Amino acid sequence: MATPTSRTSFTIGTRKSKLALEQTELVRSELKKAYPDYDFQIFSKETAGDLNTTIALKDFTSKNLWTEELEELMIAGQVDFIVHSLKDVPTLLPDTCTLGPMMPREDNRDVLVVKQGLSFKSLEEIPAGSVVGTSSIRRTAQLARKYPHLKVQDIRGNIGTRLAKLDADDSPYTCIVIAAAGLLRLDLEDRITQYLDSKNGGMLYAVGQGALGIEIRKNDSQLQEMLNGIGHQETTYACLAERNLLRTLEGGCSAPLGVESEWIQGSDGSKKLRMRSVVVSVDGQQAAQVELDGDVNSPESAEAFGVTVANALVADGAGAILEEIQRKKLIKDNVSS
Ligand SMILES: NCc1[nH]cc(CCC(=O)O)c1CC(=O)O
Secondary structure, eight states: OOOOSOOSEEEEEEESSHHHHHHHHHHHHHHHHHOTTSEEEEEEEOOHHHHOOSSOGGGOOOTTTTTHHHHHHHHTTSOSEEEEEGGGSOSSOOTTEEEOOOOOOOOOOEEEEEOTTOOOOSGGGSOTTOEEEOOOHHHHHHHHHHOTTSEEEOOOSOHHHHHHHHHSTTOOOSEEEEEHHHHHHTTOGGGOOEEEBTTTBTOOBOTTTTOEEEEEETTOHHHHHHHHTTOOHHHHHHHHHHHHHHHHHHTTSOOOEEEEEEEEEOTTSOEEEEEEEEEEOTTSSOEEEEEEEEOOOSHHHHHHHHHHHHHHHHHTTHHHHHHHHHHHTOOOSSOOO
C-alpha cells in the first residue's frame, strides 16, 4: 500500500514480553529525541512463539514464529514499523518488508548464569554430569564440543521464566547459558556469572545477538530516512555481514552457527571487520571454524564479506555438517538461536 510521505504520528509494533517492550522503548526514546514533534504509539501483541512454551522450539514447523503476525499487521498498515531482537528475525523477509539501519548493539555475548545459591564461577568449574539449560541448537552443539562431560536440557520461556526455572528448588539445572543483552536490558546484570566468548569458555554468539532489528515497509522512505538518524554504522555493517553469512549457509534451515565480530585497526590503518565463525555438529563431534578480516565499508561489502566467511566455513567442512543435520531432520525451521 502507498505510504504517505510526511506523517507525524507512528505506531510501533512489538511483542509483549518485558524485554521486547524495553527494547521498543529504547527505539522510541531515540526517535523522540531526534523527532520531538512526532508522536510514537506502541502496539504490543503476543506471537505464536510467546504463546507456545511447551513444544520444544526445534519442533516448531512455522517459519517465522516471532515475526510473522507483526509483519502482517505492518503490511496491512496497522503498525508502521516493528522492533525485534535482530536474532529472532529470519534472514529472508516478506517481499514488501526490509530492515532499517541498526542502533548501537548491546553486549553480543552469551553468558553463564548459575543457579541461585551455587558458587561455581565458570563453565570450566561445573562438575561432570551437571545439567545446563538451553534450547538453542547453537549453544547445545558448542557445549557438547567444549564440555562433553555436561548434560544439556531444554529450558523454555522468556528470561524471567528461565531464571525462575533455574532457581526452583526442584530444578534439574545447575546453570543456564543465555544472551547477555537480555539480562543487561532487564537490569539483571547481577545474575551474570561469566561472560563467554572465543577466549573465555569458547562460545560464539548467534547472528544478530544483542542488536535490534527495526523492520519497516520497503516503500516507506520517510521512516528509512528517520532511522538513518539513529542508526550506528558499525553495528549495521557487522549485522549485515553476520546475517548474510547465515543466509548463505542455511538453505532453508537454521544452522548451529556461532559468530564473533569485532572491528579492528588493519595494518594499513583502515578499519576492518574481523569475524570468527563456527559450525558444530549437534553432538559436538565435528566443527568447521574460520577467522577472517574483511574490508567492510558499505552495506554491499558487508554482505559480500558474509558470503566470503560462509564459503570459508564450507571449505572447512561446514557443508557436510549442515547436510547431516538436514538429513536427520534434527532441525526444522527457526529454532531458537
Ligand atoms: N532466542 C530468544 C532471544 N531473543 C533475543 C534474546 C536476548 C536479546 C538478544 O540476544 O538480542 C533472547 C534470549 C536468549 O537467547 O537468551
